[in-house]
Amino acid sequence: MYDWLIVGAGFAGSVLAERIATQRNEKVLVIDRRDHIAGNAYDMYDEAGVLMHRYGPHIFHTNSKQIFDHLSQFTDWRFYEHRVLGEIDGQHVPIPINLDTVNKLYNLKLTSEELEGWFAQRAETVDEIKTSEDVVVSKVGRELYEKFFRGYTRKQWGLDPSELDKSVTARVPTRTNRDDRYFTDEFQFMPKHGYTRMFQKMLQHPNIHVMLQTDYQDVKHLIPHRRTIYSGPIDEFFDFRFGRLPYRSLQFKHVTLDQAWFQPVGTVNYPMTQDYTRISEYKHLTGQDHPRTTITYEYPAAEGDPYYPVPKPENQELFKRYEKLANATPDVWFVGRLATYRYYNMDQIVGQALATFRRIQEALPSGAETDKVSVVASSAAIAS
The missing domain is CATH 3.40.50.720 (NAD(P)-binding Rossmann-like Domain)
Known part of the structure; x- marks a missing residue:
């Protein structure tokens, strides 16, 4: 019993x-x-000996010291701040949208104060923000919405942002400074020896x-x-x-390459091109020193294991x-x-x-x- x-x-x-x-x-x-x-956080060493995440990248971040201290009973940590680039108009720019994103994309030299006005000139008036589209166009206007959000969201969810709750795009901030970290939480770390080892101890x-x-x-x-x-x-x-209950699923294509690095940051998003939404490279996350590298292509799917309500x-x-x-x-x-x-x-x-x-x-x-x-x-x- x-x-x-x-x-x-x-x-x-x-x-x-x-x-x-x-x-x-x-x-x-x-x-x-x-x-x-370890659920979706499961990580493992692949045939090449690269520590990778079977279900796509999992980056731990929190503002709760209580939660961080609790998990610290079961793992040591490696400091890691996740950075994401987006392939937009043939070049890589920071995501979330920040000062460098706009200046690089439009070949400008705006200051932070000028960027606030630049956004305001393009923002559309929305009487009541209900959908994911409303969130974005009311902040940065329709052009950036089309470049960064609409295509990515349609791939990820199989729905137009105008059909989705405002919570989806509200998760991604827009910045007027040069902070290119994907998360701004106080505690940003990866389990030193991987998630699976942490779960084993737990x-x-x-x-x-x-x-x-x-x-x-x-x-x-x-x-x-x-x-x-x-x-x-x-x-x-x-x-x-x-x-x-409807869920979105993901399909993963894991590829090991005979080279030390594939891309400059942990994740590169593809909002406007490709069938996949993003490519992630795990050595950025884990800090592993290895002559080869493993990357994962993510393809959203309607069928498969349930991931996202x-x-x-x-x-x-x-x-x-x-x-x-x-x-x-x-x-x-x-x-x-x-x-x-x-x-x-x-x-x-x-x-x-x-x-x-x-x-x-x-x-x-x-x-x-x-x-x-x-x-x-x-x-x-x-x-x-």
Whole structure:
């Protein structure tokens, strides 16, 4: 008899497994349908010996010292600030758009103050910002929207930005200075020996057992357990009772080259050309010294493993119906990107898992046998 069955060995499941095993001294079984732990953050040494990410680049960044300190129990860190270039009009320019981006693209010599006015002259008036298109054209105008956002978004989501919630493009800032870092968080680091090693340490406890290549539907009635933490797709948990929640997927083409470097930064985006959205080169991220290099081409897809919830109002309405079912399901906690149908960064998932553990502690004093009505982890929980 396990005290907990945890579905998914990614950030949500692994953080909670470690907390429950060490802080509550309870027995945990973690299952995952894949053949590895660490979820989409899984990294590995390929045949050439290059440390690479099977599911595309994962760069850790956070403003939360609590989250950073928590993960620091399981890894040392390598300082790394991610930089991205975009191939626009045949040249590479910084993304997010900054002072150097505009000056290089238009052969100008604007100052930061002049760039603010330059943006203002091109910005379109939008009475109410509802869509991703509204966000961009109201800040920088239609020409930069077409160059940087529209094509990339249509490839990534299979939808025009005018059809997507404003949250999609609101994630990417526009700067008037020369800061070319993709993220500006206080803590920007990579696990020194990789994500997989960090997860191994997190799950290395006698109270934790791990079963890979195991589907929840196949074992939920076979393995005795008292409670469940579920980080898979919420619609799948309920056998798609109200229909499937839409997700976007990705296909990855990994290529190892007989050269030391391929590109000047970790990621180059292709908003206007190519079928793929971006190329990433892992040695920039890991700092590995190797005579060869491995790169990954990313191709968005409608079919495949679910990666990104599609942010449209009707999809949120469908999720709310599943969320109502989840809240009425006893002894099951729903945690993670797929179970809460929101796009969260890695640090946000860790925060959500830690907040869920605090709620578990409040609802179930250690060793208690009382039932608990499940609660879908909310975005408010992350802020706490």
